[in-house]
Every structure is written in C-alpha cells, then in structure tokens.
Amino acid sequence: MVRTVFRVLGALGLVLMVGVVAHVGAGYTTAEVSSDAMRPTYAPGDRVLLERTEAGAVRRGDVVLQRTAGRYGGLAVIQRVVGVGGDRVAQEPGEPVTVNGKPLQEPYVNDGDPSGTTAPAYDVVVPEGRLFLLGDHRANSNDSRFFLDDRSGTVPEGAVLARAFDDRSGLVGAGLTALLGLVLVLGALAAEITGRRRHPVR
Structure with missing residues (x-):
C-alpha cells in the first residue's frame, strides 16, 4: 500500500x-544581444530573457525581439516599441521624441540623448497593426527612422517574436x-x- x-x-x-x-x-525564449543599439539597457553579449507574445499584445515601451522581411538580413533584432497603431510619432534632431504631440519621457536612452547625431527628422502616423521601433542608443541604432520610405519605418505586429520582461x-x-x-x-x-x-x- x-x-x-x-x-x-x-x-x-x-x-x-x-x-x-x-x-x-513554449512560453519563453532567450536572445543574445549582438550590437550596441540597445545600450545602456542591454550590452553586446547580454542574454535577454523574453516571453513569447501574440500580435496585438505589445504595448508602447515594450522591448521586443522582432524579425522583419527585408531588414537586417533576416536576423531577429531587439528594439523598443515607441509607437503603436494610430500614434503620431515625430522628432527633430536634438529634440525629444513626441508621441501624439507630447514629449516622450525616456530615462533609458543612452547618455540621455533621445535623438542621436545621425538621426533624420521624421513625423509619421503609425498604421493600424504596425509598430514604430527605436533602439535605446539612438546614435548607433539602425531602427525605424532609417526605413521611413517603407510604411513610415514601421513593422507589422506579427513580426514580434517575443518581448523582454522584468517580472520573473x-x-x-x-x-x-x-x-x-x-x-x-x-x-x-x-x-x-x-x-x-x-x-x-x-
């Protein structure tokens, strides 16, 4: 017995x-950071723990792992969501990013610089179902700002593979x-x- x-x-x-x-x-994955684009949040060699998520569940401010056809040689990259469908995202060189006319508070950007020396000016409205993404090291990030001729630099929500999270x-x-x-x-x-x-x- x-x-x-x-x-x-x-x-x-x-x-x-x-x-x-x-x-x-099934619910989690990891990715290794390979560039300076997300400093100081993540440095090259850092391994980021991410939770898999569905399209539409991503919110402004989330750090996501995304893969978009035709960009980055098909590799997945880690970037921060700055604008979601319907948002108007704009910025002038040396100025803060604005979302729907309000300056975005970004304590995470490298050296407190939300612009970066090579950033072009932009003023876009994010199409529904798409995301506008930036790196935290704006002077060294090849992000949505440099693809403005392709759907205003945005990526489809479905390109997001997972998002970083702090609550473990x-x-x-x-x-x-x-x-x-x-x-x-x-x-x-x-x-x-x-x-x-x-x-x-x-």
Missing part, C-alpha cells in the same frame, strides 16, 4: 516536471514546481528501492 502511494506520487512528480519544461519551452515570479513558481516534482520522483524511487530490499523477489 505504501509503495503504491509513493508510485502515484512519483508519477505526479514526473507529470509536474514534464509540464513545467513544456510550459517554459512566474519562472520562480515554475522552478519551485519542477523542484517539487523532482522531490516526489526521487522519493518514489527511494521508496521503491527500499521496498525491494525489504522484500526481495525470489
């Missing part, structure tokens, strides 16, 4: 471990669940071994 209980608990532990692995594998409580909970599953599996194995030693098969 006791061994049966431990076997059930062991099976439950295995289910928990497999479930956590499947959940994390969900992953901590998943880790604890996996640990519980491991304890149950190990407990079941120990009980099985002990039971066989006490009652050897003849």
